[in-house]
Amino acid sequence: MKKNNLNIHNLITYGIVVAAFLFVSILVWTGNASRHLQAMLVPIGLNIILAVSLNLIVGFLGELTLGHAGFMSVGAYAGCLFAIKYAEILPTAVRFPLAMIIGGLVACVFGIIIGVPVLRLKGDYLAIVTLAFGEIIRSIIINLEFTGGASGLKGTPQNSNFYIVFVVIMITLVVITNLVNSRAGRAICSIRDNRIAAESLGINITYYKLLAFVIAAFFAGVAGVIYGHNLSILQASVFDYNRSIEILVIVVLGGMGSIRGSVIAAVIITALPEMLRSLADYRMLIYAVVLIAMMLLNGSQKFDKYKGRMNIGGLFTLLKNKKSAKEAG
Amino acid sequence: MALLEIKNLGISFGGLHAVDNFNASVEKGCLYGLIGPNGAGKTTVFNMVTGVYKPTCGTIHLDGKNLTGKNSIQINKQGIARTFQNIRLFSNMSVLDNVKLGLQNQIKYSVAQGIFHSRSYKRKEKEMDEKAISILKVFGLENEYNYLASNLPYGKQRKLEIARALATTPKLLLLDEPAAGMNPNETGELMDTIRFVRDEFDMTILLIEHDMKLVAGICERISVLNFGTELASGKTEQVLNDPRVITAYLGE
Amino acid sequence: MKKITGILSLVMVLTIIATGFSACGGNGDADKNTLVIGGIGPLTGDYSTYGVSVKQGAQIAVDEINAAGGVNAIKFELKFEDDETDATKAVNAYNTLMDDGMKVSLGAVTSGACIAVTEEAKKDGILLLTPSGSQKECTQYDNCFRICFTDPQQGTVSADYIADNLTAKKIAIIYDKSNDYSVGITDKFVAEAAVKGLEIVAKQAFTSGTSTDFSAQLQQVKDTGAELVFLPIYAKEAAFILKQAKTAGIAVPFFGCDGLDGILEKLGTDNQALANGVMLLTPFAADADDTKTKNFVKVYGEKYNGQVPDQFAADGYDAIYTIKAAIEKAGINDINAADFNTKIIDAMTQVTVEGLTGTMVWDESGDASKDAKAVKITDGTYVAI
């Protein structure tokens, strides 16, 4: 009975993504999609992958990190350097997936290198240390020759497109939701809920923390590779702490531990500043106001009762409560 | 030989001797009580036995194996499980998941099998569900399996914590004030449950409790701690009638 | 959390629908004979001053041309989008502009964003004329051209000028490690300095955005006994450096490239004395005597609240006039003609434009060849040397 609920919940999430994908695909095929929309699809997809993977650390493991952009950057550079090297030798169908895997694995390695020492830290201290690591990585990339330094890395084949991103999103969703609903996922959540109790049950805290960290880093790395293949230039400056914060904003807005929320919030946070382009000078101001308003609506108890009545989600909750009441009765 | 052997156990925090020279020997299958006034160091003993604190001196042996200085995770794997004075459930997870976390090291499959939801994942998960439900049934919680742990009433949360500890199939179960906050009815029920657990699972239980009715009702042997030192220990009736113990509790 | 996802899903659907169909509204201007020129650059964020300058400079040129009745009955319209110096957002901006009927692109103001945009412009085959994208790859395709110097040009020319005209032999460099423009010039400068027998005694880096304190770098300059400090950086940071150099008691001359233009404006009236003796190699000086520059500075100040245009503004202005020249040269009178793109791109290599930043002609590489003027700042004015 419980399993079914869970499966249905996940299927709805997958369904939303597939439906959105089909909807947009139809728009594109019928020529109704604006160029702007088409250009936004890959960045939106990337943010979905990044947010869902970061949610594993922030939402499920319950640790705050500000270094996700750092993992994205090492993945991007590793994957793109590989792709440039083998651009002529391997066909795209082999090279691109291989580049993604390489980028993901390199990010994993960094996840381990960084995770082993820092995961002893907690809360804001962990946040600042991961931020520091992200900035160190960026600083080193700028100073290296083979990464192109400040001028950026050029010549990555532009293989990214909406369809590939969709496939990777689906893989990310399935892997992360399945992980969360498995033995390892339960252990990760138990660390969030009560570390001491988890230890008392013999759960290896360090191992599971690192596991969450490394899996999240993998997907960040893959997202980096896709990012690198979407533009003809890869510059380290985009991977600064503001990028990490942007992903964190998505996760928090979507709801910590809610994968579906991350997906939806990724669309909103990526699309919002783009939609506000017509406001010209007032764009970032309005963006800031909307961001604050959304956080207040989300987090403030004052608005709770309105939320319950005024939206679809609230309706669902209401129906479900009735149903479970009936079952209990 | 006793299941749990504690010898000369002591710990000091910055010069303060929280526990000093504590000895206990808990036989297999025994229901052993640890009592004493507030601040006597009872929970500190638990924390040392379960590896939360490292003792400054003394030894702890379980079944002949030296556990002194091991961490909580290793100690649980050696067969000691516990509950906490201030309930520590995984409050955002379901009742069932709480118990399944206790089964974490009993029923295993790899991370990859979990990610791909392989056949072995499905089989093992089913096995876990069944096992967890059977444990929940002991505590009468099987109907609430899908509730969030934090939504359970207080008494049931205490029971769930015991159920979760039991799921790790320990040799020794440590209960830190299991009856705290319960009404007399619930306490009575809990006493039955503890006895049942002992008999059904062939369990050795060490418990801290302030409720003398419970202690006198189920404990076969007890130790009394006062100001970090052992005041008395032995058979329950003897100890409870010991004038030193009465003084310690009631004052002079 | 469920409640929130409810709100969010609703907004998401609206988002997609809104953006998905926004294409329908944009092309309204296309039937009129109005040429939509699209500019992209940072209008917010740390680098926003450059984007804003280009936008304002280009707008003045567009206004002038339209006031004069357009060119071959074609009116110009400038649409400018923010990219926050981010390549992804630049591509988004480019596509927004395409939805809005852009026919000629000003690329992007910063190099990284511009390079990303060249890919898109290549696919569309439209003319891309970047005012200020100075990296080599900004003009990597046949349809891409630029107004400004390339970084290597500036590095070489600066080293040559110092070696040939000045007495200083021991040179210190303070450059922006995180900025491609600055790194590009520095690399070429160092190479050329070696050829010309200049000694680089200190090469000090900083990171723009995170740096306001240059005392360590200036201390090095002082310790090494440099006779001249080369500043291949933008005026924003240079203002900080000049101010701190004075406090640190550094009296050697400073030498910069076109990025240093606008330094007087950045220093503000209180601090203009700090710029005394600063030399820079720039195609544009706001204090030049020619009527064109004077007029531009006057109009710019009137329109934009007393601001003084910098080289970015001049580049933007020149870019628009270059487009005008190309249209005239190609004899285009209908912007919707099928061969508009090929005609205007072909014309680019044939035009000669006398702009604010000098007289420019373009070759196949897309780079403008023009002369740099060496100027020295004396008592708040630029003096040609």
Added chain:
Amino acid sequence: MSFISNLINGLSLGSMYALIALGYTMVYGIAKMLNFAHGDVIMVGAFTMFTAAATLKFSPAISIIAGIIVCTLLGVIIEKIAYKPLRKASPLTVLITAIGVSYFLQSLALLIFGSNQKSFPMLFNFEPIRVNEDLILKSDSLMTMGVTILIMVALTLFINKTKTGRAMLAVSEDKGAAELMGVNVNKTISITFAIGSSLAAVAGLFFGLTYGFIGPYTGAMPGIKAFVAAVLGGIGNIPGAMLGGILLGVIENLSKAYISTELSDAIVFAVLIIVLLVKPTGLMGKKINEKV
């Protein structure tokens, strides 16, 4: 000689970080939230003083007071509107809101003042003190250092000796218990923000005086550096913020001078990481034992 100069330069940079970190750490220590907008309040303070002195031609004293008043009010208003409704929400929600406030202040300044940097009026004019040809002491830096120490001492005394200060300590320990003991939690947190923001105004003043130029994004990087300084010293700890700030400045400057200007940021962050690995709650932070 140049080592001494470098060290002095590091100290002056460090005292700037320390000054900003004091406000940061104070708000964190009491209200238990990372006020990411703190750096931007500094920027607002600097721009207020700029407007008062350069545009409206007020006297320096009035300009400075205006800056402090505006920042104090701004701090209280931000707290009322953006943070107070979230008192019971997760710390992350508050963090993101603070980031939103930061964006808001930046965009607002960009709209009002434009993207060009402004030359900060010299409200005081001090000549640098020349000890000899090589050694020059910057008087504005000496001022910064003096003021920072003064503020640190004043803050410590205020928190430990006054009634309001003790109320703050109570709130920082346990909001619920403080409320039961008759402490007005909302008022106490408001006062905390008022003090923190007025400190930001002071930091804005000295930033402007020392570096001379301000822009809409002036506050962002000092904000992050001050955050680092506060964490280095043990976040929430007032003398710790001072120590962290000074150390950060000295390390940054010495690594620029003797190791590499290219990698100085990386070195500073690496030092932070090493310190935290050895002392997980910062140099002067208390070790917190979780009660089991």
